[in-house]
Amino acid sequence: MATQEELKKIILDVLPDVDCVIGWGPGPEPLCASPYFMRNPEDVDYLLAGPASVHNPALFLPEYKGRKTGVVVKGCDSRSVVQLISENLIRREDVVIIGFPCAGVVDASKIAAKLGPYGEPGETERAIFDKDALNLSLGGKELSIPLSEILADKCSRCKHPGAVISDYFAGEAADALQVKDDFTDLAGLESLPLEERFRFWEKEMSRCIRCYACRNACPLCVCRDHCVASSREPHWLAQANGVRDNLMFQVIHATHLAGRCTGCGECQRACPVHIPVLLLKRSLGRAVEQLFGHHAGLDPESRPPLLTFQMEETNIKEREW
Amino acid sequence: MEASSKFIARTALAGWLGELSARFRVWAPRREGRAVLYRPFDPQAPEDNLPELDKKPTESAKHIIFPRSEPLINFRRKRDPEHPGQFLLDLRVPEAPGPSLIFGLPPCDARGFMVFDPVYNGSGTDGQARDIYYLRRRAAALLIVRSCSRTLSTCFCNWVGGAPDSAEGADILASEAEDGFLLEPVSSEGAAALDSGLLVPADENRLKAAQAARDEAKKTLKPAPDISGAGKALLERFEDAAFWKGEAAHCLSCGICTFLCPTCYCFNVTDETAGANGVRLRSWDACMTPLFTLEASGHNPRQDKAARLKNRIGHKFSYYPELHEARFACVGCGRCIKSCPSGVDIRRIVTDSVGLTQSPKPKAAPRNIPGGKE
Numbered sequence: 001m002a003t004q005e006e007l008k009k010i011i012l013d014v015l016p017d018v019d020c021v022i023g024w025g026p027g028p029e030p031l032c033a034s035p036y037f038m039r040n041p042e043d044v045d046y047l048l049a050g051p052a053s054v055h056n057p058a059l060f061l062p063e064y065k066g067r068k069t070g071v072v073v074k075g076c077d078s079r080s081v082v083q084l085i086s087e088n089l090i091r092r093e094d095v096v097i098i099g100f101p102c103a104g105v106v107d108a109s110k111i112a113a114k115l116g117p118y119g120e121p122g123e124t125e126r127a128i129f130d131k132d133a134l135n136l137s138l139g140g141k142e143l144s145i146p147l148s149e150i151l152a153d154k155c156s157r158c159k160h161p162g163a164v165i166s167d168y169f170a171g172e173a174a175d176a177l178q179v180k181d182d183f184t185d186l187a188g189l190e191s192l193p194l195e196e197r198f199r200f201w202e203k204e205m206s207r208c209i210r211c212y213a214c215r216n217a218c219p220l221c222v223c224r225d226h227c228v229a230s231s232r233e234p235h236w237l238a239q240a241n242g243v244r245d246n247l248m249f250q251v252i253h254a255t256h257l258a259g260r261c262t263g264c265g266e267c268q269r270a271c272p273v274h275i276p277v278l279l280l281k282r283s284l285g286r287a288v289e290q291l292f293g294h295h296a297g298l299d300p301e302s303r304p305p306l307l308t309f310q311m312e313e314t315n316i317k318e319r320e321w
Numbered sequence: 322m323e324a325s326s327k328f329i330a331r332t333a334l335a336g337w338l339g340e341l342s343a344r345f346r347v348w349a350p351r352r353e354g355r356a357v358l359y360r361p362f363d364p365q366a367p368e369d370n371l372p373e374l375d376k377k378p379t380e381s382a383k384h385i386i387f388p389r390s391e392p393l394i395n396f397r398r399k400r401d402p403e404h405p406g407q408f409l410l411d412l413r414v415p416e417a418p419g420p421s422l423i424f425g426l427p428p429c430d431a432r433g434f435m436v437f438d439p440v441y442n443g444s445g446t447d448g449q450a451r452d453i454y455y456l457r458r459r460a461a462a463l464l465i466v467r468s469c470s471r472t473l474s475t476c477f478c479n480w481v482g483g484a485p486d487s488a489e490g491a492d493i494l495a496s497e498a499e500d501g502f503l504l505e506p507v508s509s510e511g512a513a514a515l516d517s518g519l520l521v522p523a524d525e526n527r528l529k530a531a532q533a534a535r536d537e538a539k540k541t542l543k544p545a546p547d548i549s550g551a552g553k554a555l556l557e558r559f560e561d562a563a564f565w566k567g568e569a570a571h572c573l574s575c576g577i578c579t580f581l582c583p584t585c586y587c588f589n590v591t592d593e594t595a596g597a598n599g600v601r602l603r604s605w606d607a608c609m610t611p612l613f614t615l616e617a618s619g620h621n622p623r624q625d626k627a628a629r630l631k632n633r634i635g636h637k638f639s640y641y642p643e644l645h646e647a648r649f650a651c652v653g654c655g656r657c658i659k660s661c662p663s664g665v666d667i668r669r670i671v672t673d674s675v676g677l678t679q680s681p682k683p684k685a686a687p688r689n690i691p692g693g694k695e
Binding site for chain 2: 235
């Protein structure tokens with residue numbers, strides 16, 4: 001891939017001026033890369049920008065606030081960077097944004113589904129991505145899966161595979177795609193009666209172990225050490241590991257992200273017991289889109305509608321109630 | 322030992338677990354979507370919740386003996402009729418739990434309880450500090466360990482004294498043998514549980530088949546590096562902030578590693594009240610969170626994730642072994658690696674600390690690189 005080489009060249013140029021460049025590097029097992037912090041020129045050799053680059057490197061930027069930091073971004077990651085800038089959580093002049101034309105990233109759940117019972121991380125012996133397929137060895141057998149069948153759902157509704165904001169771009173930047181997000185992922189659940197929907201969440205939340213990986217993997221959950229979930233005073237959530245408190249936290253998380261969430265899906269990817277928590281954020285995100293016409297993470301000058309107010313909202317007819 | 326070994330056909334398994342359900346609360350791994358979790362076995366619908374024995378459970382079995390959150394006392398506040406300005410507390414101690422049986426846990430999960438034991442059985446304090454809540458569940462639990470028929474690339478039990486067929490901590494060791502399982506009693510309680518008409522004495526062929534499968538599984542583990550110097554090396558690295566910042570750079574500081582870990586035993590105690598009623602809960606705590614070390618003054622001696630990760634690794638590979646007969650507080654189950662959303666690899670941190678590898682500046686040829694071929 002010429003893009004990968006061009007990316008490396010850009011990073012080497014940027015490196016002397018920044019604390020580090022955050023991208024992706026080799027992970028602990030073949031199907032999984034890892035966020036990667038490049039500080040020295042020799043680190044750049046191991047950069048991986050491709051279908052395994054699932055992590056959102058924007059997550060780490062607030063930690064580096066005040067220090068000039070480079071970040072390699074997929075389109076979805078760049079929207080998180082924009083959102084962080086728009087909320088003044090990082091400063092535009094502190095970040096050097098490096099984009100590339102992303103062709104989508106894989107969804108480990110879809111790979112697992114393709115491979116049957118032996119598709120979990122740790123079971124694959126070797127994995128190599130080529131242009132259109134994932135080739136892997138599993139139990140001594142060689143398999144090839146078309147990439148199109150294992151790309152994350154967010155990629156199929158992605159309008160901005162290149163970065164929406166960048167200082168450098170490796171390869172050809174393309175115009176935004178004409179893709180419509182019709183929220184089909186929510187349709188099945190929403191067709192159910194309310195009681196059944198609640199039973200769905202009861203079942204899902206019964207698996208929750210309250211590890212808060214969903215929160216810590218979220219690039220916009222910036223309270224970090226001061227989260228309401230761990231506050232004793234006031235005491236919003238009990239330590240009890242029951243459905244009620246587990247769900248309560250998810251509702252808090254989703255509400256705080258309404259109009260800010262860019263749908264990167266890291267909360268759901270991080271969940272060790274595979275709870276579809278992105279559905280909650282997507283549902284509230286859609287509500288904000290419909291009410292306020294606001295799309296998070298596209299304009300660094302915009303304000304999330306729930307972080308501001310207007311005397312008269314355009315779509316909320318208070319006086320007509 | 323072999324003379325009393327039994328065999329159970331896969332088809333008879335649900336029936337046997339049903340039988341055992343009369344004496345124990347039976348737990349077994351069950352698949353829920355992509356996750357495999359330990360769930361109570363339902364003897365009313367045995368065929369619907371057959372144990373998932375081919376896959377390593379996503380979580381460890383520790384919550385069965387050491388619940389995620391456990392009520393210690395229920396309390397209710399009421400007005401003192403003698404002194405109307407004051408309150409009295411009604412206290413109620415929850416019923417003691419009955420005996421439990423865990424079927425089909427991998428050897429690493431059983432060894433995890435061996436790490437818990439010396440912390441909670443008072444052995445380090447001349448019997449002064451005995452955790453009655455842990456000990457009563459532990460004493461009444463029967464562990465039927467299933468030896469692993471294969472290992473994952475994230476498995477490293479052989480680094481820390483384990484093996485895919487280790488019987489340490491088990492009451493019965495179950496091994497796959499053709500169309501069922503060979504059941505070898507390890508403790509006298511285990512032997513007693515094998516007294517069932519659904520089991521048949523193990524014949525020579527099945528003993529051989531089970532042994533062959535176990536030997537095969539062992540071969541799939543990569544050789545273990547020598548990490549005997551980890552305890553000392555980690556102490557020497559204690560002040561090396563750059564080392565820990567490098568290791569923790571991609572860590573999310575979440576609780577996945579701690580909560581999935583079979584050996585992490587820390588807890589917190591909180592009073593949860595609703596109106597006049599309340600419960601004193603003991604629940605899992607995680608050293609990867611800021612609240613773990615936050616002091617009442619507001620000062621936090623572990624300010625960042627690097628300090629927290631340093632404690633987690635140091636505890637497992639240095640401080641704990643120092644206190645407890647050189648046993649690592651890690652059983653090499655690899656769940657922290659497999660489920661880490663950010664690719665943190667505890668093995669790598671340990672080998673980095675003893676100088677066998679060097680991160681985050683990979684100078685040698687990298688390990689398997691996803692997407693690496695161009």
